[in-house]
Amino acid sequence: MAKQTPLELDSFLPYRISVLANTISTTLAGAYSQRFDLRIPEWRVLATLGGYPDSSAREVARRTAMDKVAVSRAVSSLMERGRVVSSIDTLDRRRTLLRLSPDGEALLARIVPLAHAYESRLLETLTRQERLQLETLLEKLMQQASLRSSEEVESCSKRS
């Protein structure tokens, strides 16, 4: 032990969550990325358009918490491969409405089971109760995480 609590990285929550998330993303992406030639941002757009056809890029960005550049690139790539088709919104010609092509639908239909299987695997060692707890915890953490977290943190550092 050192001066203060020396910050054991292994038990530091932000770090643990980051490692967990990374492991999950990488593992899951590994299951479909090369096989379907689909990177994570594309997968997210695909899944979103599956649920919300005729979204604009902006709407997809909002739903996925991706930034608009990432969405733009993912959409281009999906369109090149014929997985997404677009049409101009006649009411607002700045907007492009996006939807899956039949190919895109088919691809999504193949990946969804993979995704669900992986999710099940993650959850399989949890009891019913623990799954409910997880729900609660994710919600609470997400809420705290996205608060402008600066106040305490800043005041801590102002002096020194």
Added chain:
Amino acid sequence: MAKQTPLELDSFLPYRISVLANTISTTLAGAYSQRFDLRIPEWRVLATLGGYPDSSAREVARRTAMDKVAVSRAVSSLMERGRVVSSIDTLDRRRTLLRLSPDGEALLARIVPLAHAYESRLLETLTRQERLQLETLLEKLMQQASLRSSEEVESCSKRS
């Protein structure tokens, strides 16, 4: 609802954890990155060397789950700024032993409270019980996540 369960991204666990982790990392990094001219990989190396002086780059990589290239770059940058010093291991001259300089120690001492404050903030809405549950859940999830997750997933996709 569509064909099968259409994969609502908002309730898809891998996605939720990824968004949470991203939000946390970004927020936390925002609190020290520009102020101390320290990026996330550097911060991780710094924190690790604080706890485990005279680690080799390899050891740091293992502890932080970073890859060796990232460690190498972070170490270079920390050394340029005089925050880390190195010495060659006389028993194995391939290895470089790393430790914090006094400056590095001082920097770490300033950031640790910020990190702890942010962690506290994340946890502050959780009851004592929920914190224990979180502990259990993170462990279980991490264990499942890092299993070669392929079996089920692959078998699912082989056909179709």
Added chain:
DNA sequence: AAATTATAGTTTCATTTGAAACTAATTCAA
């Protein structure tokens, strides 16, 4: 209705990242 401001989306450029090749030291095997 002309000029200003705002919004949707793309492109550009600079930075970050990762994989693979590389250098140097060590260990193992014949």
Added chain:
DNA sequence: TTGAATTAGTTTCAAATGAAACTATAATTT
């Protein structure tokens, strides 16, 4: 012990990412 295989760490190159500038359309102000 020489030669092959390992291991530590760095460098190189190509791909991914993000911020800011840019284009085009729409909404607002005067």
